[in-house]
Amino acid sequence: MEIKTRLFWYRTLQTTKRQTMSTNGKYGTINGGQMRVEMGGCRGSLPVAGTQYTRYGGNTTAIRVISECLPPDMALVVDGGTGFLPLSMRAMQQGARRLMILLTHHHHDHSQGFFIAPATFIPTIQKTVWGPVELGVGPEKAFRMLMAPPFHPVDFSSVAGSFSFKDLPRPRNYVILFHPLGGGPLLLPVDKFEKIKRGNGIVRFAPDNCQKLTECLLVRMFYSNHPERTICYRFEELPTGKVFVFLTDNENTAALPTPFKAHLENARLLMMDGQYSENVYHSRTKGFGHATPSFCVQTAIACGARQLGLTHHDPTSSDDYLEKTILVEGQAELARCSENTEVPIALTNVFLCADGQVIEV
Numbered sequence: 001m002e003i004k005t006r007l008f009w010y011r012t013l014q015t016t017k018r019q020t021m022s023t024n025g026k027y028g029t030i031n032g033g034q035m036r037v038e039m040g041g042c043r044g045s046l047p048v049a050g051t052q053y054t055r056y057g058g059n060t061t062a063i064r065v066i067s068e069c070l071p072p073d074m075a076l077v078v079d080g081g082t083g084f085l086p087l088s089m090r091a092m093q094q095g096a097r098r099l100m101i102l103l104t105h106h107h108h109d110h111s112q113g114f115f116i117a118p119a120t121f122i123p124t125i126q127k128t129v130w131g132p133v134e135l136g137v138g139p140e141k142a143f144r145m146l147m148a149p150p151f152h153p154v155d156f157s158s159v160a161g162s163f164s165f166k167d168l169p170r171p172r173n174y175v176i177l178f179h180p181l182g183g184g185p186l187l188l189p190v191d192k193f194e195k196i197k198r199g200n201g202i203v204r205f206a207p208d209n210c211q212k213l214t215e216c217l218l219v220r221m222f223y224s225n226h227p228e229r230t231i232c233y234r235f236e237e238l239p240t241g242k243v244f245v246f247l248t249d250n251e252n253t254a255a256l257p258t259p260f261k262a263h264l265e266n267a268r269l270l271m272m273d274g275q276y277s278e279n280v281y282h283s284r285t286k287g288f289g290h291a292t293p294s295f296c297v298q299t300a301i302a303c304g305a306r307q308l309g310l311t312h313h314d315p316t317s318s319d320d321y322l323e324k325t326i327l328v329e330g331q332a333e334l335a336r337c338s339e340n341t342e343v344p345i346a347l348t349n350v351f352l353c354a355d356g357q358v359i360e361v
Contacts, residue, residue, distance in 0.1 A: 030094040031070045031180075035235075035242045035361040037269065038064040038090075041083020042353040044249075044275050044290065044312035045109050052318035057355025059083035060109040061248060061312060063271070064091065067237050069217035070178050073097045076217075078233060078246055079104055083355060084113030092119060100178075100185060102219070103131030104248055105230040106142045114143070115152055123162045128184070130166040130176070134229040140165035171221035171231050177203055178217040214238050222263040224250035226289040234263055242361045245305075247272045248312050251288070252281070252295040256302060264303035269361045271353060272296040274310035275317075277325050293330035297350060301337055304346045311353040327352050 041047070041059025048058035060081025070076055075091035077084065077099060088099060099119060104110055119125050131139035143163070147156035166187065168174070175193045177186045182205040188196075196203060201213040218236040223229060226249040235244045245267040256264075264270065275290040293310055300308040310330055313322055330350040338345055353359075 030075065030091065030096055031066055031068055031072060033066075033068070035068075035237045035240065035244065036066040037244055037271065037359045037361065038066060038087065039083070039311075039353050039355055039357040039359070040064065040077075040085075040087030041081045041113070041355055042311040042313055043081070043109070043315060044273070046315040047082040047109075047112075048315045052320070055319040055354065056313060056322055056352055057083075058315075059086070059355050060112065061104075062087050062110075062113055063246065065217075065235050065244065067178075067217050067235075069180060069215065069237055069239065071098070071180055071183065074100055074178075076100045076102070076178070078102045079110040079248070080114040080117075081109050081111070082113040082116070084119075085117040086356070088117050088119040092122075092125065097124070098126045098128070101127060101129045102176075102233055103129060103139055103231075104224075104233070104246075105132060105226065105228050106134075106137065106139075107228065107249070110248075111142065111146065115147060121154070121159055123159070126162055126164075128164045128166065130168055132171065132229040132231055133167050133169040138165065138167040138169075140167075168221065168231065172223065174221065176219035176221075177205075177213075178219070179203065179205060179211040179215055181209070182211050182216075183209060220263060222260055224248070225253055226250060228289075230289075232263065234267070237361075243267045244269045244361045245271070247299075249273055249289055250291055252286075252291050256299065261303055264299065264305070267303065267305045269307045269309065269359060270300050270303070270305035271309040271311050272299065273312040274326060274330065275312045275314050277329060293326050293350075294333040297330050297333040297337065297347070300347050300350075301334075301345055306346050307349045307351070307359075308347060309351055309353045309359065313352075322352050 040062035043060045047060050061079045062081045062083035063078045065076045075096035129139045144156045175188050186205050202210050203213050204210050216238050220234040222232045224232045230249045232247045250273050273291050274293040274296040276285050278292050281292045
């Protein structure tokens with residue numbers, strides 16, 4: 001098993017090098033152009049396969065945020081469901097040598113892709129994993145537990161050299177900053193960030209590396225409404241003002257707390273968990289930690305979002321069901337809200353997320 005695995009690593013690495021090296025032997029940029037979000041997988045709970053899932057896909061949650069504010073050799077990924085495999089393969093083929101991975105939480109449908117993806121086993125691909133801490137388990141401990149025998153054929157110690165981990169025990173109190181020339185990302189307490197913002201606007205990524213705050217990608221964090229600690233990530237591209245918010249595994253609430261509403265405000269793209277129809281939610285799944293399309297639309301309108309992508313599709317939801325029930329409920333709620341208000345609504349587009357989709361923010 002070990003010999004076969006090492007051969008697999010080597011062959012995959014050589015193929016990736018051939019696909020990503022340019023004619024002068026240097027890796028090119030992978031983050032040029034408009035801020036975009038690439039979907040690797042948008043299922044919840046379990047991956048699925050079959051002819052009834054061809055339009056929206058069957059991989060579990062993994063997305064990539066693409067921005068010129070990122071270092072040119074870095075791919076920024078949120079979650080590692082089975083969609084992490086195709087997502088990370090495409091990133092490596094485009095020249096990514098570093099994967100920066102932000103975990104929303106540690107449930108299997110958001111992590112199972114890590115343990116099958118070639119990127120995990122290629123020692124020259126550096127992986128940094130950030131994530132929440134609950135019951136004493138952060139991202140490193142989760143990886144070591146899930147890749148331990150007899151549950152996984154390759155023990156984590158075999159690949160640990162290309163991984164580093166960052167715990168986020170109080171994510172709301174911190175921000176993460178990326179800059180194309182900043183090297184690795186910088187984790188800052190919110191009060192220190194605000195002081196820089198009010199001051200000279202210069203961020204010190206390293207003793208000899210100072211960059212302008214206005215050229216950074218800013219990541220803010222907030223806990224969602226889910227049974228386990230789950231982080232909602234807000235991505236602000238400071239040079240352009242574009243905002244993308246990824247809100248997965250979040251249940252309906254009677255009202256949005258004011259701080260959480262501020263976290264979601266003015267997103268050009270809000271991607272939100274709309275797993276259950278109204279009937280399913282109220283009859284069987286209330287309390288499971290997931291939302292309905294109508295609640296997603298109400299949230300998007302309240303927060304001034306322009307686009308709403310419904311994601312975390314239930315494994316039992318076929319393409320037809322998603323279009324005829326989940327999307328219809330969301331669009332009907334948008335129409336109802338538009339008719340019953342005299343105030344213009346920013347939200348103009350409600351759509352279903354699909355594996356392989358690339359969405360411009």
